[in-house]
Amino acid sequence: QVQLVESGGGLVQPGGSLKLSCTASGGTLDVYAVGWFRQSPENEREGVSCISASATTTFYKESVKGRFTISRGSDKKAVYLEMKHIVREDTGVYFCLTDPGLMCTAGSLHYTRTDFASWGQGTQVTVSP
Numbered sequence: 001q002v003q004l005v006e007s008g009g010g011l012v013q014p015g016g017s018l019k020l021s022c023t024a025s026g027g028t029l030d031v032y033a034v035g036w037f038r039q040s041p042e043n044e045r046e047g048v049s050c051i052s053a054s055a056t057t058t059f060y061k062e063s064v065k066g067r068f069t070i071s072r073g074s075d076k077k078a079v080y081l082e083m084k085h086i087v088r089e090d091t092g093v094y095f096c097l098t099d100p101g102l103m104c105t106a107g108s109l110h111y112t113r114t115d116f117a118s119w120g121q122g123t124q125v126t127v128s129p
Contacts, residue, residue, distance in 0.1 A: 002027030009123030022096030050104035
C-alpha cells in the first residue's frame, strides 16, 4: 500500500502563494484518483481538489476555482497543489489521499473510505495576518 507524505505548507500572507506536494513511496499515484482535503478547527475535513488516476480529469471546490491548480508529476510519484491568491479561509491542515473509493470527475469529488485508503500526515497552511 502506497505511503503518502505532504510538504510545502507554511505561514503565508493573504494574496500569497504556496505549492503543496504529496509524495508517494511504495507505489505510484496513477492507480487511483488522488485528492487534497483540508481541515480547520471550524470545519470538518473537506475535499478541496482531486485528480483522476489518468490525470485527465480534475475537480476543484468552488471557493478555490481559479486559484488552485492540481497536477501530477511525470514520474507519477507526486501530486501537487499550487495555491495562488491565498485567502484567510484557506487556513487549515492539508491532507492528500488516494483510495479506490475516491471518485473524481470534473463536476464532483465523492469519497467512500475503503480498506485501501492511504492518507498522509498533513501539512499546515496558516494565512496571517
